[in-house]
Amino acid sequence: MYSINPADRVQALPPYVFARLDELKARAREQGLDLIDLGMGNPDGATPQPVVEAAINALQDSTNHGYPPFEGSASFRKAITDWYLRRYGVELDPDGEALPLLGSKEGLTHLALAYINPGDLVLAPNPAYPAHFRGPLIAGGKVHSILLKPENDWIIDLGDIPDNVAEQAKVFFFNYPSNPTGATAPREFFEDIVAFAKKYEILLVHDLCYAELAFDGYQPTSLLEIPGGKDIGVEFHTMSKTYNMAGWRIGFVVGNSHVIQGLRTLKTNLDYGVFTALQSAAKTALELPDEYLSQVQERYRQRRDFLIQGLGKLGWNVRKTLATMYLWVPCPPGIGSTDFALSVLQKTGVVVTPGNAFGSGGEGYVRMSLIAECERLGEALRRFEQAGICYK
Numbered sequence: 001m002y003s004i005n006p007a008d009r010v011q012a013l014p015p016y017v018f019a020r021l022d023e024l025k026a027r028a029r030e031q032g033l034d035l036i037d038l039g040m041g042n043p044d045g046a047t048p049q050p051v052v053e054a055a056i057n058a059l060q061d062s063t064n065h066g067y068p069p070f071e072g073s074a075s076f077r078k079a080i081t082d083w084y085l086r087r088y089g090v091e092l093d094p095d096g097e098a099l100p101l102l103g104s105k106e107g108l109t110h111l112a113l114a115y116i117n118p119g120d121l122v123l124a125p126n127p128a129y130p131a132h133f134r135g136p137l138i139a140g141g142k143v144h145s146i147l148l149k150p151e152n153d154w155i156i157d158l159g160d161i162p163d164n165v166a167e168q169a170k171v172f173f174f175n176y177p178s179n180p181t182g183a184t185a186p187r188e189f190f191e192d193i194v195a196f197a198k199k200y201e202i203l204l205v206h207d208l209c210y211a212e213l214a215f216d217g218y219q220p221t222s223l224l225e226i227p228g229g230k231d232i233g234v235e236f237h238t239m240s241k242t243y244n245m246a247g248w249r250i251g252f253v254v255g256n257s258h259v260i261q262g263l264r265t266l267k268t269n270l271d272y273g274v275f276t277a278l279q280s281a282a283k284t285a286l287e288l289p290d291e292y293l294s295q296v297q298e299r300y301r302q303r304r305d306f307l308i309q310g311l312g313k314l315g316w317n318v319r320k321t322l323a324t325m326y327l328w329v330p331c332p333p334g335i336g337s338t339d340f341a342l343s344v345l346q347k348t349g350v351v352v353t354p355g356n357a358f359g360s361g362g363e364g365y366v367r368m369s370l371i372a373e374c375e376r377l378g379e380a381l382r383r384f385e386q387a388g389i390c391y392k
Ligand SMILES: *Cc1c(COP(=O)(O)O)cnc(C)c1O
Pocket: 041, 102, 103, 104, 105, 106, 129, 175, 179, 207, 209, 237, 238, 239, 240, 241, 246, 249, 250, 251
């Protein structure tokens, strides 16, 4: 027997539910089921053609073939800060307040490693995107999870955080529009959390991955729009979702230059940053006309409306989300998240994610991703109906 074990920090990690889901999916496929996978947050669309072309052109240029500069290419950083000004009216310095990442998951986790000492207290909502609490766990931090409640529209209630916890806390991860709940937070919430972080001297880490996937005229708030936000915070973005570039592995962080410098110092020891040709392609993506965003938004909006309506016929009353590519759907009374997701998979071949994959606070819910055309969503709904899967 091989007796050398992984480090405690690896062994202590709870199993990554998506990895487990992958095994179950593989087994279902072996049984010949035609899977409809609404489990992952993996967009089904193609990367926009101008972006693919920019990548091809950049690949042909051998000056892009060496190690990229650690801080990222100047032209991509400039594209990031121009985009921020255009989208959020926030002015940023491309030379210290923007850093390309190998995807935002990489950056979020490494930020935790760069800022959290063993034993440090970290605040994160529950449910949350796994990197928001697993990053701190890998760093040896203690996570104080803030239970989110449906009656509060899944918005963090800062009043739920005891004073002595707030006093000890060092970093606070949060994410609106939210994965997995689809919740959006009003500007006042951002003002409150900035005041809270200033009062207790806490680093705010906001994940704004879904800001461009917003509907019905809703415009999500950037932490950096809030006066004082940049003094105590950073904000993460990904090219994966809005631009259908999940496989390319590129995202970025903006905000407080000291914090970004800390992350950069760590990353200098771990990686060489993003392939320059990819940064060139991502620059092209950020410079696409707003019409591209409208098209993507319209596609997800149609799917949202279609699935909410179909679930409605099966007894579910799912509220319209104003952003993200997810619906957060309650399990029928009397069945838990895991059992419900498994039963849906076995009876219908439709993959949904059990809410407890995002923490105990997600128990009682499943997340459905809007990553299939309405025709396939319709097929999923038909299978639900045939299998007697409904909310009652
Ligand atoms: C998908 C997702 C990410 C991951 O983005 P990558 O840039 O692909 O690593 C980060 N945060 C949230 C909330 C996400 O849903």
